Amino acid sequence: MPPNARVLNVAEKPSVAKEISRVLSNGTARVREGATAWNKVWEFEHVVRGRPVTMVFTSVTGHLSNFEFAEERHRRWASVDPRELLVDARVVKRVPEDKRKTAENVKREARGCDTVILWLDCDREGENIAFEVLEACRQAKPGITALRARFSALGRGDADRALANLVQPNEYEAKAVDMRMELDLRLGAAFTRFNTLALQRAGVGLPVDDKGKSIVSYGPCQFPTLGFIVQRKWDIDAHVSEDFWSIKCSHAREGTNTKFEWSRGRLFDRGFASALHNMCARANVATVIDVDGQESRRWPPHPLNTIEMQKRLNRTLRISPEQIMKIAEDLYNDGFISYPRTETDKFPADFNYDGTLRDLHPHPQFGFYVDQLINGGRFRQPPGGGKDDKAHPPIYPTKLASEAQYQQMRAKNQHAPKVYEFVVRHFLATCSHPAIAMKTHVDIVVAGETFRATGVMIRERNYLDIYGPGPPEGPRLAPAYDNWGNSTLPLYTPGEQFVPALSLHEGQTRPPDYLSEVDLLSLMESHMIGTDATQAQHIEKVVGERGYARKVGDNRLTPTQLGEALVLAYDRMGVADMWLPTKRAKMEADVDAVAKNRLDPNAGLRAHLQTMLDAYDRVAADGLTLTTTVGAFMNGQDNAANGVGHRPMPPGNDINGNGADAFGDLIGVIRDTCPSCQGESTLRSAPGVRNSKSFIASCAVPHCMSRIAMPSCTRDIKIEQEGCGRCQGRLLTFKFSTLYLPVGYQHMQRWSGCIFCDAEFQNLLRACQAEDHPPARESPARRPNPPPVADGYGRGGRGRGGRGGAAGRRRSRAERDEGVGGQQGNCFKCGEAGHWSMNCPN
Structure with a gap:
């Protein structure tokens, strides 16, 4: 860039533009009004790539453009068959009416600049917004040069590093977001219109929102989120006390x-x-x-990522993940913490622990502990976990809050100081010894x-x-x-x-609890429903905006009648994968492949739209099932009498996923040198029974005498950081199934130790080899329904009978003593009693 040039800088939020301008200019930036009241413009002199320039800093407010249907007739509900929205309707990306002044502000400032530096959030969504901003700039100045600033905090050091390491914007990540947005528009519009119009025409009594409308929305992420909540309720309904x-x-x-x-x-x-x-x-x-x-x-805990922050704060402070993220965003915009939307739980090798700790040393409450870490020899560099999104470090405190700043936090939100202090305490804990x-x-x-x-x-x-x-x-x-x-x-x-x-x-035995928001976040994360930036929003939409679920008791979630009815109807229509997580997980995997330039976005769009078209045709052909099922719930009719019973899912559709890993998947190294073959000992997993895995400790040398086949009652193994003091092998933490542990070994359900030299483990191995285990019991939730009965027990998925009608009642003592009906209160995944598949600890 030429000397004395004007360089346009655009941030994703006005507060970020204000803060970066302040730190880069040392508080000397000049401010003037922009084309909107909220997108102000700051100017100051600075040096970029060794040349003095005038920095012109402004902002947008999130996305500048949205996808919408190009033709007016496709935007009118009653004018077209919803099926057209999946294949025939043309989609365009436009600046909506409420963002036109913001776009004009960017264009006005771009006309006098030769370069634009894009300071959007450093995730895929931010990359997509960067290209929307760039499109606006090039409409005003076609030849403008674009550079990308990557940062994770709003301090001076972070801003300086971002300017010293400017890169090109990543078009593949932007295309991946475009693909997801177009899919969500088409799928949401088609199925939402079908649901709403079919139910309204059938005269089903639907709840009315605050705008006086009865919209029965379908969201590709919200429906699987609702599915988790409904599935847990069905597990509870199907439970038979023993x-x-x-x-x-x-x-x-x-x-x-x-x-x-x-x-x-x-x-x-x-x-x-x-x-x-x-x-x-x-x-x-x-x-x-x-x-x-x-x-x-x-x-100590691993360094903090978004999901872990939401889980721990929701569990302790009892505030929703959505609120937690709003508070964290405010703390980030005010410069107190790093970027709060990250999957990473491991600090980079060059992270400045000493500087961060010294900044926190004067803290009136936690300073005593910081002193022990700095001067007392108690500091331990956090080893971290195994997640790295390659965009942001874990969440950490970026500056010390003064008493006046604490007061400002409380004025914004009463929970803000606790969220800030949690980030501080979590960071200090990660830097500590166990x-x-x-x-x-x-x-x-x-x-x-x-x-x-x-x-x-x-x-x-x-x-x-x-x-x-x-x-x-x-x-x-x-x-x-x-x-x-x-x-x-x-x-x-x-x-x-x-x-x-x-x-x-x-x-x-007792049924499992309803899902908490922490449970739901864990399920969404493990099944790739949404991203760390959107999962809290999906929960808020399901519970609040859509009215498909509600909170009960101790922060637990249960479906409303409408929410349960919709999932039940889709299940009965043969499209259970519309509410199970499998379809959305595949979509997210393909979005990830586009972002890494491994898949053409047009090919991904075609494949997923064809899948959804097939699902739509099945739903449209069986619309009567939708209206009768939802109608039976909403109109208070007896479901069994109206033929609206729940059809059990086939075993392959279990919401926890199915299918074991391929044979010989490597878990990790558990001993550097085997005394028998001098090779490396590794822990591997192989397909097992009862939807579980089997585990083997093996060496690179075939048939090594030190090879160990783990007991068949093993449900999970975790490799620990510490090693055995006698043989130098890594310690392992086992989870065993108590149902299949030999008599006398039930105390080992959770066991940690060395498999090579621990006598208790060797005794367990011998006991397992000598004992034949009983077969896994069948879960009643996966058995065929008996015929409906008229004795008041069965309600086809709603009442005490759950899915099984009268089979859902509690057996009498005489029946239990005589062995009638068998054991029914067992988890489908592992066969154990006392829990169901969604919260299986094994």
């Missing part, structure tokens, strides 16, 4: 009542449980068979039945001093985002005997 029995064992010593957990956990056979209890009661003596203790660590405790267990045997008591003694709190309730000596911190309490055991010695207190406890 009685179980367990032996409770305790012993009072030294003022402490120690509780011992039965190794069998619980039994569903009353007679067998009672016989075992009577046998133990007659023996009336417990013998200590083992006392063991080992060091245990609780690790908490260390001594974990002790005492194993006893009573008449052949084994029990275990576990105690914890905290030795070093470390990160819990800032992330928990504070150090014991103060100051106390609230709220606590993590904690680890002491639970000490009295002294027991192997071989000693005592008289235990024994009782037979009767309980009942």
Whole structure:
């Protein structure tokens, strides 16, 4: 760029333009009015690429252009068949009426400039807006040069680095967003019009919005989000309570009542449980068979990304993800935190930890802990997780808030100071060492039945001093985002005997809770529904704007009658993948492929529109099912009597996904050198049964004698950071299915240790090899429906019967004792009782 040139700079929000102008000009920028009241223009002198220039800084307010149907007739609901919107209707990208003055402001400033620097948010959406701004600039000045500034915070250092590393805008990321936007327009318009017109013409009573309209909207992201909520309700409706029995064992010593957990956990056979209890009661003596203790660590959280921020704050502060993001955006625009929309949970190698910590040192509440990190030798560089969106670092505090600035935060939103302090505390926790405790267990045997008591003694709190309730000596911190309490055991010695207190406890299995917003975010993330920037908005639309779900109890979500009816209707029409996450996940994967220049956007559009066209034809051919199903819900009719029962999904459509990983997928290295073959030992997964995986520890050398096939009851394995002190192998954390663990090993449901030299694990391996496991039980939610009955139990998916009509009732004691009906309260994914597939811990 020539010296003394005028360089146009455009930010995505007026507040960002104002703040960057302030930091780059050291507060000397001159301000004047723009073409709109909100898009002001700042001017100041600066040096860019070694040349003095005049910086002209203005902004837009989000997207400058929107996709819409080109012809007027396609924008009128009653004039065309909605099917046309999927294939025949032409789509264009235009500046809407309410953005024309903003576009004119950009054009006016571009006419006097030779270069435009695009300061849009550094994600795909921001890249798309950058090209919308560039299009406006080139309408006014065709030959203008475009450069892209990439930044994650609004401090002086971040702005200087962005100017020193200007790049070309990424057209592939912009095209990927265009593809998604066009798909969402076509699909949303076609199915929304079909839903609304069909239900209105059938005279179904629909809720009215605040504009007096009854719109039954379909959104490609909102419908799968609603599907998660409805599926959980159906799991609850289908739950059949089962009685179980367990032996409770305790012993009072030294003022402490120690509780011992039965190794069998619980039994569903009353007679067998009672016989075992009577046998133990007659023996009336417990013998200590083992006392063991080992060091245990609780690790600090990974650096903060968007989803984790929403989960933790929603769980603690009880505010919606949408509100959390609005507060975080304000804190970012005011320069207090880095960009809050990021998937990354690992800091770059050149991150300035020392500078960030020193900025926080004067904090009146957290300064004591910063001092320990800087001067007390307690700093640990965060290892981070495995996510990196290549656009932004994790969320971290960028400056210290003064008391006056705290007051300004509270004036904007009462929760803003807590959100800011959470970001500060989370960052400090990630820079800390893990908490260390001594974990002790005492194993006893009573008449052949084994029990275990576990105690914890905290030795070093470390990160819990800032992330928990504070150090014991103060100051106390609230709220606590993590904690680890002491639970000490009295002294027991192997071989000693005592008289235990024994009782037979009767309980009942319970259905899962309704989904919380944290649960829903986790499901959306794992199934690729939306992005970190949009997931909170989708939840807000489903719960608020659309009225398809509502909050109940302790921040839980349940579908409204309309929300459940729509999902049920689409399921009955044979297009369950319209509310299951699979279709949208495939769409997001193709959008990602376009962004990486691995897929032509036109080819992606054609493929997904053809899929949706097929779905539309099925829906249009079976519109009566939609109107009768929704009508039965909304008009208060009995669903079973009207033939509106729920058709179970085939097993392959389980919302948790299906299909195991390909054979031999690498999970990670668990030992650098195998003592048998001198090769590298790795952990791999292979297809397993019951929708699970099997795991193998193997080496590069075939048939190495150190190869270990993990027990078939293994549900998941995580490789830990720390290594074994004896063999240098990595420690592994296992999740086992209690239903398939051998007798005497139920205490190992969650187990961490070394698979190469831990004696307890070797004993488990031998026990598993010697025992045949029972087959997985079939979930009632996946069984065919019995015929509708007229006894008041069945409501075809709504009432107590859930999907199974009368089969959903609780069995009588006589039926359970006689074995009638079988075990029905089990998870379809792993076969265990007490939970359903969507919240399976295995």
